[in-house]
Amino acid sequence: xxxxxxxxxxxxxxxxSLEVLKGVDLEIGDGEFVSIIGRSGSGKTTLLNIIGGxxxxxxxxxxVEGRKxxxxxxxxxxxxxxxxxxxxxxxxxxxGHMTCLExxxxxxxxxxxxxxxxxxxxxxRGLELLAQxxxxxxxxxxxxxxxxxxxxxxxxxxxxxxxxxxxICDEPTGNLDRDSGDAxxxxxxxxxxxxxxxxxxxxxxxxIAEAAARVVRIVEGNVVExxxxxxxxxxxxxxxxxxxxA
Amino acid sequence: MSGxxxxxxxxxxxxxxxxxxxxxxIVVGIAAFAFFLAxxxxxxxxxxxxxxxLDKLEVIPxxxxxxxxxxxxxxxxxxxxxxxxKKLGExxxxxxxxxxxxxxxxxxxxGGKELFGNAMRTEMVADGIDPKLVAEDIDSKYAFAYxxxxxxxxxxKTDADCGETMLYxxxxxxxxxxxxxxxxxxxxxxxxxxxxxxxxxxxxHYVPVIASNHLVEIYNGTIRRAHSLxxxxxxxxxxxxxxxxxxxxxxxxxxxxxxxxxRGRLVGFSDRAISLGLTxxxxxxxxxxxxxxxxxxAKTFHSIIVDVDAKDNVAGVAKGVEDxxxxxxxxxxxxxxxxxxxxxxxxxxxxxxxxxxxxxxxMHVFFMLIYxxxxxIGIMRAVGASRANIRTIILGEAAVVGALAGVVGVGLSxxxxxxxxxxxxxxxxxxxxxxxxxxxxxxxxxxxxxxxAIGFCVLGAVLPARRxxxxxxxxxxTGQ
Numbered sequence: 001x002x003x004x005x006x007x008x009x010x011x012x013x014x015x016x017s018l019e020v021l022k023g024v025d026l027e028i029g030d031g032e033f034v035s036i037i038g039r040s041g042s043g044k045t046t047l048l049n050i051i052g053g054x055x056x057x058x059x060x061x062x063x064v065e066g067r068k069x070x071x072x073x074x075x076x077x078x079x080x081x082x083x084x085x086x087x088x089x090x091x092x093x094x095x096g097h098m099t100c101l102e103x104x105x106x107x108x109x110x111x112x113x114x115x116x117x118x119x120x121x122x123x124x125r126g127l128e129l130l131a132q133x134x135x136x137x138x139x140x141x142x143x144x145x146x147x148x149x150x151x152x153x154x155x156x157x158x159x160x161x162x163x164x165x166x167x168i169c170d171e172p173t174g175n176l177d178r179d180s181g182d183a184x185x186x187x188x189x190x191x192x193x194x195x196x197x198x199x200x201x202x203x204x205x206x207x208i209a210e211a212a213a214r215v216v217r218i219v220e221g222n223v224v225e226x227x228x229x230x231x232x233x234x235x236x237x238x239x240x241x242x243x244x245x246a
Numbered sequence: 247m248s249g250x251x252x253x254x255x256x257x258x259x260x261x262x263x264x265x266x267x268x269x270x271x272i273v274v275g276i277a278a279f280a281f282f283l284a285x286x287x288x289x290x291x292x293x294x295x296x297x298x299x300l301d302k303l304e305v306i307p308x309x310x311x312x313x314x315x316x317x318x319x320x321x322x323x324x325x326x327x328x329x330x331x332k333k334l335g336e337x338x339x340x341x342x343x344x345x346x347x348x349x350x351x352x353x354x355x356x357g358g359k360e361l362f363g364n365a366m367r368t369e370m371v372a373d374g375i376d377p378k379l380v381a382e383d384i385d386s387k388y389a390f391a392y393x394x395x396x397x398x399x400x401x402x403k404t405d406a407d408c409g410e411t412m413l414y415x416x417x418x419x420x421x422x423x424x425x426x427x428x429x430x431x432x433x434x435x436x437x438x439x440x441x442x443x444x445x446x447x448x449x450x451h452y453v454p455v456i457a458s459n460h461l462v463e464i465y466n467g468t469i470r471r472a473h474s475l476x477x478x479x480x481x482x483x484x485x486x487x488x489x490x491x492x493x494x495x496x497x498x499x500x501x502x503x504x505x506x507x508x509r510g511r512l513v514g515f516s517d518r519a520i521s522l523g524l525t526x527x528x529x530x531x532x533x534x535x536x537x538x539x540x541x542x543x544a545k546t547f548h549s550i551i552v553d554v555d556a557k558d559n560v561a562g563v564a565k566g567v568e569d570x571x572x573x574x575x576x577x578x579x580x581x582x583x584x585x586x587x588x589x590x591x592x593x594x595x596x597x598x599x600x601x602x603x604x605x606x607x608x609m610h611v612f613f614m615l616i617y618x619x620x621x622x623i624g625i626m627r628a629v630g631a632s633r634a635n636i637r638t639i640i641l642g643e644a645a646v647v648g649a650l651a652g653v654v655g656v657g658l659s660x661x662x663x664x665x666x667x668x669x670x671x672x673x674x675x676x677x678x679x680x681x682x683x684x685x686x687x688x689x690x691x692x693x694x695x696x697x698x699a700i701g702f703c704v705l706g707a708v709l710p711a712r713r714x715x716x717x718x719x720x721x722x723x724t725g726q
Contacts, residue, residue: 045724046720049720049724052628054627054628054719054720054723054724055718055720074632074633074634075632075634077632078627078630078631078632078633078635079630079632081627081628081629081630082629082630083630087628087629089723089724093621093624093625093628093723094625095622095625097256097257097259097260098256102256106625106626106629107629107630108249109249109250109252109253110249110250110626110629110630110631110632110635111249119248119249158629170724
């Protein structure tokens, strides 16, 4: 269970300040598939960073499984990101000097001998995930030789390495062509339904947002809509509004 | 930790060009550091190990001399005794005391025809020392000890009849050398007749003699050139036999009425032997001094060698000696040690400045790399790297760069030292104490050099590592 109450976030640059979240209250239950939708600058990515423990400079309360993120030390927060969360970004964020398999098992390098995967277990799990993503033959290839869709599947495999309870995706189809985007959304649906992973997708696109069972709309830092509906399992991203690649 | 090690290895490989460029300064600095310290250490060990051995002090009676025009007149006793030796032995860090006695009788050494082509004669200056002090310097074929030949009676015709290395077939000791300890062999005092003294030749012991390496160096470096004599190899000179004529002198006024002729044999070289002269076992010098001069000479010493447990304690022992009412003979070692220390400090400082500047260069390179790697660091943070992990990665990379640069720097300095030694061997003429190598690369020096390289690299990377750890992953990954 993720619970946000009265979350405010203000960016300051010199004398000017910009409040991007203005007291957000939100609860996301285990196993939910939630789309957070809003225009550019509405605060949706900021909200995602706060839930993911990437941004701890905010006011208000964010609780994950009863634990306040703001009270966690950097070590605990890092462990939380490492074990309980998977991130998928619009720009994939793969490391170019590593192979696909090395990228997938990157999180295991930060286990810190703390009951995480051993080197062998990580290798096996990485190969298993690559096979699930139909990329077994790319294990030793560099990301530069992959298509956008393949890169995003590598990024998803990396996010799934530690079997996280929560997958946080920031514009995951933003840099993909139609077929790849559709495939990725289908994959998310499967992960949510089959594995019970809680999914939060940030998008500015209403069509893509329909893939989720719950849509939360943010306008100028406020949650203005929070509705549940039957998810559209056959989303056609060709009709969606694409944003320029980052 | 093994995960971070893997990351460090990959990052080093990926950014190797940057790191190679960054490490050039460290390599140069460490090479200079190791080169100069090894040079200083090498020179120090030649100067303080061979020219002025510093783990021993020579204690002399406190000087009470008064200058009277061209003369210096001694006002007090200039000898030491057993009581002084005992007192010195009680000083902390003193591990042994060895009395030393000067031969106060004029004497001549003659021989060396097989070596130089002509027999040579020279006025002999000699010291007597406790044989224990030089035991480790004596060739195993010979012995350096006092042999009392006053009762030698084994008759012989040739040296072969005597059988041993330290025995020769010679005339028995003359009657005037047979007096009991305490008697003198002066002009007006005929020696006692010994009733059963042998008439023919008997087996007698050579008087064992040692010389200093310094003497060989002076001979090879200077004397032989002036007299067109052959260069001596100490190993081949060992065993040299010659005559010792105690009481004789080339200075007419000095010679005594009676002379004792003995055969001497060179049995070793030692840094503890008198620099210019010959060194005999204490027993011989004591006997000659008693026979020719003072009945009490057997109980008085001109100096006492004090063994110190470590070079670092020499200063403390010297202070103890002075507090006990004695002086330390000035061997020049302290000045030499001081000069070498200053030399090492100056060049060590210059080298450290070079390494320090290189560390600033390392810092700039790491700042630049961290700027370039912001996204990479953000990704690592997103997948679970803590700030400490990021710091460890950056500092680990710096440590590896430092270690490699240190090893290369030390290797370069050893190569330069080897080249320097080659040039010296080929183009620099021989001089006293010319060493085979001017450098001493001790394991401690090598470890210190590599340690310095690692230390300075890590130091240079501290601020960049802190900045990297503070990078906000949300900002670098999502631009928020």
